[in-house]
Amino acid sequence: MPSEETCAWSQALSYLGAFTAVYITVRLGYKILRGLRVHLLSEVWRKDVRSYGQWAVVTGATSGIGKAYAQELAKRGLDVVLISRKQELLENVAKEIEEMYGGKTKIIQADFNKGPEIYEPIKSGLKDLNIGILVNNVGMMFSHNRARFLDTVGIEEKIPHIINCNMLSLTKMTQIVLPGMVKRKRGAVINISSEAGAHPTPLFNVYSSTKAYVSFFSKALEAEYRNLGITVQCVAPLLVSTKMVEYKKPSLMVKTAEDFAREAVNTIGLTSSTNGCLSHSIQSFVCELLAPEWLRLSDYSVNQILKTAVKQ
Ligand SMILES: NC(=O)c1ccc[n+]([C@@H]2O[C@H](COP(=O)([O-])OP(=O)(O)OC[C@H]3O[C@@H](n4cnc5c(N)ncnc54)[C@H](OP(=O)(O)O)[C@@H]3O)[C@@H](O)[C@H]2O)c1
Structure with a gap:
């Protein structure tokens, strides 16, 4: 016969088990419903981006x-x-956009690898525009091959370049554009981070760290300016087929840039933090379950990645 004390313990444990099961179910259910709203319903039920203002500014465009x-x-x-930094490409893209969609465009040439000196001309170029949306997109990798920090080719010049391009750029661009938004009490700042910024990522160390900055900056900024009518959104993609990832073949997991942007723009105003599209949100969720941080940071994982990096 179990003692009274044993019975009390087993009852307490069964309450705890039931509570935990309900908690997990509710959290999971909420996540799934939010995901449906943000990624699926937004195809037909979404915010009109024109409500933020007349102009959008995109870096790395x-x-x-x-x-x-x-x-x-x-x-x-x-x-x-x-x-962006190449005048001819800027002119081509501007012409393409005007011909396809009929709206106005304006181009500003700037190299974001450089320091604070590039921002005064950008500020003058944006003066007097009713800017509704700022997309802080520009970014660079530290190394295309996964490598230990000190093994990065060209490390000396890459350190200031990546800090300027991935961190200084969005901070300064936000400083330039936000005052107008605050005055008009509306606007959206979209910051492109990366899934690599959600976790410390060995062998993508510096890139991952700069993207963590993007994510922290966005979340804190959202808290500071939400009540002033400003939306701040952090977008953390996984793989998108672009020059940065050597145009990986598009698939269920690897989005084309056009599909990614279409889905990501649908989410503006619906969530302050997203992977940008349904496929990437599911992949992020599954990675979180299957590859917790202790595993990603283990010697085993680092050695495995190094082995495949050497083979490539
Ligand atoms: N692709 C992915 O799988 C992926 C995944 C997660 C996050 N992201 C993030 O998404 C953003 C865009 O990446 P992407 O894949 O579209 O890159 P991308 O194909 O390399 O395009 C980058 C754009 O930025 C411009 N740019 C690069 N460096 C510049 C500089 N120093 N000054 C001015 N313009 C510059 C490029 O123009 P140029 O012709 O002058 O180089 C190009 O227009 C980045 O922040 C990246 O970290 C990408």
Whole structure:
């Protein structure tokens, strides 16, 4: 016969078990319902991006995700400012957008690998525009081959470049554009991070760390400016077929830049933090379950990745 004390313990444990099961079910259910709202219902029920203002500004807008965002926002009726470092490409993309969607464009040439000196001309170029959406997209990798920090080719110049391009750029662009948004009490700042910024990622160390900055900056900024009518959204894609990832073949897991931008723009105003599209949200969720942080940071994982990196 179990003692009274044993019975009390087993009853307490069964309450705890039931509570945990309900908690997990409710959390999972909420996540699934939110996912459906943000990624599926938003195909037909979403915010009109024109309500934020007349112009969108996109950094790194001549190819990949940035170009696709610029095209998608133009398609939905916004005029677009394109900022990138190659004048000829800027002119081509601007012409393409005007011909396809009929809106206005403006181009600003800037190299975001450089320091604070590039921002005064950008500020002058944006003066007096009613900017509704800022897409802080520009970004670079630290190394295309996965490598230990010190084994990065060209490390000396890459350190300032990646800090300027991935972190200084969105901080300064936000400083330039946000005052107008605050004055008009509306606007959206979209910051492109990466799934690599959600977890410390060995052998993508510096890139992952700069993207963690993007994510932290966005979340804190959202808390500071939400009540002033400003939307801040952090977008953390997984693989998108662009120059940055050597145009990996598009598939269920690897999105084309155009599909990614279309789905991501649907989510503006619906969530402050997203992987951008349904496929990437599911992949992120599954990775979280199957590869917890202790496993990603283990010697075993690092050695396995190094082995495949050497083979490539
Ligand atoms: N593709 C992915 O799988 C993936 C996944 C997660 C996150 N992301 C993030 O998404 C963003 C866009 O990536 P992407 O894949 O679209 O890259 P991408 O194909 O390499 O395009 C980057 C764009 O930025 C411009 N750019 C690059 N460096 C610049 C600089 N120093 N100054 C001015 N413009 C510059 C490029 O123009 P140029 O012709 O001048 O180089 C190009 O227009 C990045 O922040 C990246 O970290 C991408």
